[in-house]
Amino acid sequence: MSQHPPDSLIKRFAEGDLPESVAVDLAMHIDKCSVCATRAAMLEPMALVFASDEDPQLPEDLLAEVLLAVSELQVQPALPPTLPGAMPVGPRAELLAGASLVSAAATLFFLLGDPSHFAVDLAVNAHAAATAASIGASSLEGVHSAWPAMVAALAFAGCLVLGYALQPQAYARRKRG
Amino acid sequence: MLSAREGDPTARAWIVERYTPAVYRFCRRYLRNEEDARDVTQETLIKVMRNLHRFDENRRFSTWVFSIARNTAIDEQRRRKRLAPELKKEPAWEGPSPMDETSQSRRADRLHVALADLSPKYREVLVLYHFEHLKYQEIADALDIPIGTVMNRIFRARKSLRNVYGADEYHLA
Missing domain, CATH: 1.10.10.10 (Winged helix-like DNA-binding domain superfamily/Winged helix DNA-binding domain)
Incomplete structure (x- = not known):
């Protein structure tokens, strides 16, 4: 709506006699056009009634009470800026740490234990879930979650090395058994 | 706004002084009871200050403040109904009787x-x-x-x- 609508249309609008789609268009125009907003206010049937109502007086002591209450609040820190290497806090960090441990344990179990289908599935799935959680959190949080992802990766790499180192002994034990 | 978020007392006081009258007017007319309006006004401003760090700067600040005031007022009405369930009807306007x-x-x-x-x-x-x-x-x-x-x-x-x-x-x- 680029032009000012006629008074007749604004009057129908103010009285609520327009179809909703037209009323919404006109309302959005009035929101942006001070000229039409003034005209709508003048044509509003209840204008005189609303204008006759004086604003309730703010109780004298209320502002002081609110100021005092607000001054006693502890300031909430704003969302932290992206600090390289900063550890996330709260449940998400604990969850990721737990996922890293599960990943490490599953990998160790796979490499040292009986490589049956169940063990393979368990290890692969657990590690995939833990890695996905770490990567997902890292992408959401930026560098804040880099540490858990790195912990998971290091734990996985460590277990891999340890597993390969110990695997011949484990097979030898099983053969002897 | 940025200063208030960072805890600058002067900026926080400015927000309180700027918005308390408007929030009180809204609550007084919406709840039609002075005591309730006082309580809800105070609670609203406390919520505003506690949640400043969550304010989405794409919104208008006054709109955000009124949305908090309105939700707080609704909570107050629910609390009032729980405390006195037999009072189905909300209190009538308690404004000064015109002499x-x-x-x-x-x-x-x-x-x-x-x-x-x-x-x-x-x-x-x-x-x-x-x-x-x-x-x-x-x-x-x-x-x-x-x-x-x-x-x-x-x-x-x-x-x-x-x-x-x-x-x-x-x-x-």
């Missing part, structure tokens, strides 16, 4: 009674539009409803008020 019999004070008094008879969802849009002078889109944002719903509620509320007043009484001269 003088001027036509303006009589008209205002009738307006308060008529507003008190409206359901809260109609009353809140009328108060925000006609007394706090929010725009239609701002009301829609504050109440989290479509603009078409805002329009419908305002029109219905006005019609309801018009039924209270005689047709010859409310038109501008």
Whole structure:
């Protein structure tokens, strides 16, 4: 709506006699056009009634009470800026740490234990879930979650090395058994 | 805003001084009870300050403040109903009884009674539009409803008020 609508249309609008789609268009125009907003206010049937109502007086002591209450609040820190290497806090960090441990344990179990289908599935799935959680959190949080992802990766790499180192002994034990 | 977020006491005090009157006016008209309006005003400003770090800067600050005030007022109404479930009807307007019999004070008094008879969802849009002078889109944002719903509620509320007043009484001269 680029032009000012006629008074007749604004009057129908103010009285609520327009179809909703037209009323919404006109309302959005009035929101942006001070000229039409003034005209709508003048044509509003209840204008005189609303204008006759004086604003309730703010109780004298209320502002002081609110100021005092607000001054006693502890300031909430704003969302932290992206600090390289900063550890996330709260449940998400604990969850990721737990996922890293599960990943490490599953990998160790796979490499040292009986490589049956169940063990393979368990290890692969657990590690995939833990890695996905770490990567997902890292992408959401930026560098804040880099540490858990790195912990998971290091734990996985460590277990891999340890597993390969110990695997011949484990097979030898099983053969002897 | 940035200073207030970082805890600057002067900036926080400025926000309180700037918005307390408007929040109180809204609560007084919406709840129609001075004590409740005082409590809700204080609680609203405390919530605003506690949640400054969550404020989305794409929104208008006043709209955000009114949305908190409105939600806090609704919570207060629910609490009041829980405490006194036998009181189904909300309290009538407790404004000062006009001692003088001027036509303006009589008209205002009738307006308060008529507003008190409206359901809260109609009353809140009328108060925000006609007394706090929010725009239609701002009301829609504050109440989290479509603009078409805002329009419908305002029109219905006005019609309801018009039924209270005689047709010859409310038109501008």
